Every structure is written in C-alpha cells, then in structure tokens.
Amino acid sequence: MNFRRIVAVAKPTLLCLALSFPSWAEATEDEVAELKRALKELQAQNRQLSKRVTTLEAAKSEPAQERARRGPKKARRELSSASPSDPAAEEAPPEPPQPVKVETAPVGIERTEQLEQRVKELEIGKTAQEDATRSIIRDAFSKLGPNVNEFLALGGSLEVLASRFKDYTVHPVDQLSLNTAELDFDIKANDWTFGSLILQYNSGMNVLFPTTEGFSTGVDRITVQRGTITIGDTQRFPLFIKGGLDTLEFGTSTGVHRLDVLSIGTPTTIEGFEILKPEVGLGFALPTPPLTRVRPAVTVPPVRPQVVAPVVKSLAESLGYAPPPTKPKPLKPLTPAPTPPPFYGGVYFYEGNSSIAATRNLIQNINATLGFRAEGHCGRPYDQLRLEDYCPWSLDFHVDYNTSIFDSVFLEEGYRSFLRQIGYIPGMAASAKMSFGPVSLVAEVNGAIERATFVDGLGRTVSITPAAWQLSFGYQFDWNPWVEAIGEQGTFIAIGYSGTSGLGGVTALINNQPTRVGFLPKTRLLVTFGEWVLDNLKWSIEYQANWDYSLGQGTGKFATGVFTNLTYNF
Numbered sequence: 001m002n003f004r005r006i007v008a009v010a011k012p013t014l015l016c017l018a019l020s021f022p023s024w025a026e027a028t029e030d031e032v033a034e035l036k037r038a039l040k041e042l043q044a045q046n047r048q049l050s051k052r053v054t055t056l057e058a059a060k061s062e063p064a065q066e067r068a069r070r071g072p073k074k075a076r077r078e079l080s081s082a083s084p085s086d087p088a089a090e091e092a093p094p095e096p097p098q099p100v101k102v103e104t105a106p107v108g109i110e111r112t113e114q115l116e117q118r119v120k121e122l123e124i125g126k127t128a129q130e131d132a133t134r135s136i137i138r139d140a141f142s143k144l145g146p147n148v149n150e151f152l153a154l155g156g157s158l159e160v161l162a163s164r165f166k167d168y169t170v171h172p173v174d175q176l177s178l179n180t181a182e183l184d185f186d187i188k189a190n191d192w193t194f195g196s197l198i199l200q201y202n203s204g205m206n207v208l209f210p211t212t213e214g215f216s217t218g219v220d221r222i223t224v225q226r227g228t229i230t231i232g233d234t235q236r237f238p239l240f241i242k243g244g245l246d247t248l249e250f251g252t253s254t255g256v257h258r259l260d261v262l263s264i265g266t267p268t269t270i271e272g273f274e275i276l277k278p279e280v281g282l283g284f285a286l287p288t289p290p291l292t293r294v295r296p297a298v299t300v301p302p303v304r305p306q307v308v309a310p311v312v313k314s315l316a317e318s319l320g321y322a323p324p325p326t327k328p329k330p331l332k333p334l335t336p337a338p339t340p341p342p343f344y345g346g347v348y349f350y351e352g353n354s355s356i357a358a359t360r361n362l363i364q365n366i367n368a369t370l371g372f373r374a375e376g377h378c379g380r381p382y383d384q385l386r387l388e389d390y391c392p393w394s395l396d397f398h399v400d401y402n403t404s405i406f407d408s409v410f411l412e413e414g415y416r417s418f419l420r421q422i423g424y425i426p427g428m429a430a431s432a433k434m435s436f437g438p439v440s441l442v443a444e445v446n447g448a449i450e451r452a453t454f455v456d457g458l459g460r461t462v463s464i465t466p467a468a469w470q471l472s473f474g475y476q477f478d479w480n481p482w483v484e485a486i487g488e489q490g491t492f493i494a495i496g497y498s499g500t501s502g503l504g505g506v507t508a509l510i511n512n513q514p515t516r517v518g519f520l521p522k523t524r525l526l527v528t529f530g531e532w533v534l535d536n537l538k539w540s541i542e543y544q545a546n547w548d549y550s551l552g553q554g555t556g557k558f559a560t561g562v563f564t565n566l567t568y569n570f
Helices: 005-021 024-026 028-062 063-068 072-082 085-092 107-141 268-273 308-318 409-414 417-420
Strands: 150-168 172-190 193-202 221-233 238-246 277-287 345-352 366-376 393-402 427-436 439-448 452-455 459-462 467-476 492-500 505-508 513-520 525-534 537-547 560-569
Touching: 005 467, 028 467, 063 308, 072 513, 268 467, 308 525, 366 417, 409 513, 417 452, 417 505
Parallel strands: none
Antiparallel strands: 150 172, 150 560, 172 193, 193 221, 221 238, 238 277, 277 345, 345 366, 366 393, 393 427, 427 439, 439 467, 452 459, 467 492, 492 525, 505 513, 525 537, 537 560
C-alpha cells in the first residue's frame, strides 16, 4: 500500500500551494483565515487516517492462523480501535469469550476482504477530501485572476515562429526563432491614474545597435516597448494627460502586434509608419457619459475550436486515450465594459530624431489625432441575434497628423544617412476598423503630404513621397453575439492585402559598398488560419507573398513563404 506515501506528499504540497503562492496577498483576511482553518482540519484528519491505515495494513499482512489464534474478540477490539468513527463498531455489545479455533481459514479470508473494503472506503474518502481542498484553493485564486495585488495586473505573451521562405534572390531560407517574449504590467493605484509597462525581448539583430562583432551578431536584450502614465478617466471627465514612451497614434498600430492584426506577418502600413517615441500630451473624449449603475454581469458562452482541437481529440481517442471524467468548469459571469464616449482625440509632443534637424524643439514635433467610434446591436437583445443578422456592429474611424514621418522606426533606420537632407516631412493617416457580427474589416492609408528630396549614395537626386495602404478581412467561426473581438478565441481566418508607393528604396554606401536600403514590397498578401486549440494557446499558419518594385526601382521579383506560429498568452 502506497497510501501513506501519497498522504505524506500531499499534505506539504497542499499547504505550500495555499500559504506560499505569491498572488495570495489579494485575498481578504477572512478568506485567508477560513482557508487556514480548513487546512488545519484536513491535517488533523490526515493524521488520524494515517494511523488507521497503518493499523489496517498491519492486520491485513498478518497470517490468518495468527489472527485466529488471538481470537475473534481481540480482532474485533483492534478493528474498533482502528475505526473509531464507525458507529456500528461503537454500538456493538461485548460478546462472551469464545473457544480458540486453530483452523479458521474461511474466517481469515472474510476478515481480509473486510479490511480491503475498509481501506478502499478510506481511499475514496481521502480523494474526496483532496478534491475539496483543491476546490477551496482554486476558488480563492480565481478571484485574483491576473492580479498580482490590488494595484498590479500581470500579463504577457510567448511566441515561437517557424518559417520557410524565398526572398528576392530566390534562395530558400528556413528559420526557427523566439518571435515574441513579452511581459505586460497594468498599474492602477487609484481611480484617476493608470500606468502601463511592456517589457519585450529583442534579439539585438538591429543596425541601430551594432555589437563589437559587427551587424550580423546580436546580443539579447530586454527593452521597454511601452512605459506610460495616464491621468484621468474619460467615463467621468472629458480630459486626460498621458506621458511616457509609447507608440504614437498614427494609423492602426498600437505597438502590440497581437492586438493590431490577426496575421503573423505585418501589413506594410504598420511596418513602414509605426512611430515609437517618448511623448507627453493632452487627450479628450466627449461627451462624458451620464452616471449609471454598473451593467449586470453576463454569462458569456465560449467559442469552441472547430478544426485542430477536435481532430487531435479524435486521433487520441482512436489510439486508446480515455481522459478521466471531469466536471465542466462553470462559466464566469463577465461585467460588460462601459460604452466609451463617441468623439475622441489628442495633441502630443514627442522627442524626435536629432539627425533631422540640428536644433529640434517640442513645438516642431507634434502628433495629433481626431476620431469617432460607435457601436450597436440592431435594437435587439443579444440572445435574439443570429449569424445572418451581422449584428452587433462597431466602427472606429480616426485621422492622424505628424510633423515628421521620417521619425517612424522603419524610415528612421532605412534613411538614416539622408535624414539631415530630408528634414521635416509631415504626414497624415486615415484608418477605419469595422465589425459586423462574425466579420471584421480594416482599411487604412498612411503617407507623406510633401515630397522628400535628397542625394543618394551614388550622387543621384532622389525625390519620393512615401505612402502605404492596407485592406484586411477576418471571419470568426462558431461565432456568438458576445464575442468582443474577432480572432480572440475559437477558429478564424484572415486575409490581408497591403501595398506601398515611393518605397522602392534608395542606394546608400555602407562600408563603401552600394547597398539598397529603405525598401518595402510593392504589394503584400497575407492569408492566415488560426485556432485557439487550448485556453490561451493559439496555433496559426500563414501563406505570405511579396511583390517587389519593377526593375529600375527594385528587382521585379516575387517572394513567397509559409510561416507557422505558436502563441501562448497569459
């Protein structure tokens, strides 16, 4: 019997889980006291059960003749002492002495069966107690969710990418990499202040940070992708202040890839015009909604995976796998987010690249945005909406302005040798995100509103107006009206088509060698299939095609690739 060993291991394990888990600080004092009391009771019961099992095992291993020689009265006394909680044993009247029987093999067999039955009952009871303990701990921790304490919530993402693609030189390349390693911290110390911090892994393979070994050798880094403080609450007051390192509002990019697109690859609009800079500014959202009661919590039906997970389950069952029966997890009621004000915008000053101008001040580095958003459910309750209704619907449209689009991450890096000649080139972006039931649509145009003129590395005068556009489509399978964002659960497909103009690249002299820099594909196609095969675990596969600019501006060639990604969000 290994039952005592299981008990001995389970006791400290359960105690450590309950008392040393770092997120336990969020629970109230009453919950902690109640949990400690329950654990102490279970410890006392475990000790008592261990003693009873020890006695029963000793009696079971004793030869039948020896038990018969000691007499039935003594055996009954041992059974009574081993099972003090058995009412039948306590109420049984004492029997008169019986003569000792030398040969009582049938009686020994019967006693062995009784002991085995009793041990089985004790094991069942112990299993029930362990399940109850786990339930207590799970219920207490479920109230915390991602919260580390009352002020801090932790999340993040891990992505592993495998790919095979052919570049414009038509050489096949296989690649396996850690595509994303990210930690997200949300800090809310009071009702009017919110902090956001995102730490991200960087392989260091970037010409902005060359190592002593050259550009081809990287040094792993942990970089700050976002670190902002926001003062204000637009649900109660129209104005707010935000400052810190952040992605400026220019186009659809927010700086978090998994929140911007459903594809593994990046549309040319985001790749070419994402601007990451320290900023400070004033924002607004109007009109301030009236004070109302908190909307009642809703039990949201989950969206089920449709392809990969069912196929894997059927294959496992055909190979003989039979999962133990488990009680389905109860659905958690969710409180709907309040409806944001429809009109919003802001004006921000940011720290620009000093290579563009010798003396730059904040007045020359301005990013501004103005937007409108709306949503509806066709005037019917959610439980009455059907797939063919293409409801609920949502719309978010905004126009953005920036005084120097060559401050974007891509343009700043690709045209670094020519920034002083280029100077300030303002740009504008217009984008719209829409959803209609199971369908999502994105349309975007970004670009310069003035021409950039400079002399390239070969002494030729170049004049360009960089611009990019994209159209994207997403569809959610097993959709229901409570799905907040297409592709965040279940199975989905996405198609993205994007392109550029004026970004065929220019020639720069790097180590006295003419090198093409600052180019993006003329057009890019992304076709993606994805499924959340388990909670918080997504598998995606994507076909990507890139068409380069024609000869004279580019190579005139066509490049393709297949990418697969495994994403774990927490």
